[in-house]
Amino acid sequence: MTMKKNSKIYKTLIYGDEVSLAVLDTTALVNELINRHSLSPLAAAALGRTVTVSAYLCSWLKGEDDGLSVTIDGDGAGGKICVSGNSQFHMRGFIEHPDVTLPPRADGKLDVGGCVGKNGTLTVIREDGDSVPFVGTSELVSGEIAEDFSAYFYTSEQRPTAIALGVKIGTDGKCIGAGGVIMQPLPFASEESLEQIERTILQFSSVSTMIKEIGAEGILREKFSAREWVDCDVHFQCHCSREKIEGILHSMGKEEALSIVKEEGKISVYCHYCNTDYTFDGKDVEKIFQGDKTE
Ligand SMILES: [Zn+2]
Structure with a gap:
C-alpha cells in the first residue's frame, strides 16, 4: 500500500545562487482533476501541465488574497483550458472537452499539441494587490504548454525560463507521475549559468517518469545537488459554495x-x-x- 502524497512545490537557488529552481510534484492534484472532471488521459495531460505551471506562477504571489488565472485558448481538439489559483496554492481548473481523444503521436506520446492547439493565445491575469490586475498575453507556439509558457515568460514577463513538464497516465486512467522542473536565471546570472540551464533542462524530457521514480526531492538532490529548499503543499480547492x-x-x-x-x-x-x-x-x-x- 502506498500513502497518498500531497502535491508540492519546492523552490531553491542553484548554480551559485544565480538561478531560481522550482520542482513540482502535482500527481495528487492531477488525480483530483481526473476524478472531478472524468478527464481522458489526453485531457489530463493538457490540464495537468497547465495547472503545474500555474502553481509555479502562484509562488510569485505575496499577499494573502492574491490570485491568478491562466487561460489557454488554442483552438485544439480539447478546447479552452482555464486554471485559477491563489497564494495558498489552492488550485482549480477545467478543460472544455474533458473526454477529448486523439491518435498518439509518431513517438507514441499523447498528442498534447493537437489537444491544446496553437492558433491562439495564453493569457495570465494576476491580481497581486495592485488596484488594476496584471494581464499578460502571448501567442501560442506549439500547444505543448512548456514551450508556450516559455514564450509567455520571455515576451510578457521579460524572464527567460526553461521549463520541462510531464504527466504520465497509467493504463487505468490514473495519473502515476506529474510535475515539472522550472529554471529562471536571476538578472545578474553569468553566461555560464545560462548555458548550464540549457544543458540541464534537456535531461528532463520525461520528468513525469522521474517524479514517479525518485520524486521531486530526489530530483533536487540527485540532479541539482540541492541540500535545502522551501516547500509548500499544493491542493485542489474550489471557492464556490x-x-x-x-x-x-x-x-x-x-x-x-x-x-x-x-x-x-x-x-x-x-x-x-x-x-x-x-x-x-x-x-x-x-x-x-x-x-x-x-x-
Ligand atoms: Zn466550484
Whole structure:
C-alpha cells in the first residue's frame, strides 16, 4: 500500500545562487482533476501541465488574497483550458472537452499539441494587490504548454525560463507521475549559468517518469545537488459554495429569483471549475429571503 502524497512545490537557488529552481510534484492534484472532471488521459495531460505551471506562477504571489488565472485558448481538439489559483496554492481548473481523444503521436506520446492547439493565445491575469490586475498575453507556439509558457515568460514577463513538464497516465486512467522542473536565471546570472540551464533542462524530457521514480526531492538532490529548499503543499480547492451562490441569488432579488423558478422549475448554477451543480427550488428560494424585512 502506498500513502497518498500531497502535491508540492519546492523552490531553491542553484548554480551559485544565480538561478531560481522550482520542482513540482502535482500527481495528487492531477488525480483530483481526473476524478472531478472524468478527464481522458489526453485531457489530463493538457490540464495537468497547465495547472503545474500555474502553481509555479502562484509562488510569485505575496499577499494573502492574491490570485491568478491562466487561460489557454488554442483552438485544439480539447478546447479552452482555464486554471485559477491563489497564494495558498489552492488550485482549480477545467478543460472544455474533458473526454477529448486523439491518435498518439509518431513517438507514441499523447498528442498534447493537437489537444491544446496553437492558433491562439495564453493569457495570465494576476491580481497581486495592485488596484488594476496584471494581464499578460502571448501567442501560442506549439500547444505543448512548456514551450508556450516559455514564450509567455520571455515576451510578457521579460524572464527567460526553461521549463520541462510531464504527466504520465497509467493504463487505468490514473495519473502515476506529474510535475515539472522550472529554471529562471536571476538578472545578474553569468553566461555560464545560462548555458548550464540549457544543458540541464534537456535531461528532463520525461520528468513525469522521474517524479514517479525518485520524486521531486530526489530530483533536487540527485540532479541539482540541492541540500535545502522551501516547500509548500499544493491542493485542489474550489471557492464556490452553496452559501456564496445563495448570496448571489439574494442580491438578484426575491421577485427575479422566483420568476426563474416559475419559468424553469428551479434555478441551476453550474461551477465549471469543480464540476458541481447547485440547484434551488421554490422552497430553497423562499428560505434565502426568509428573515428579510418586507417593506
Ligand atoms: Zn466550484
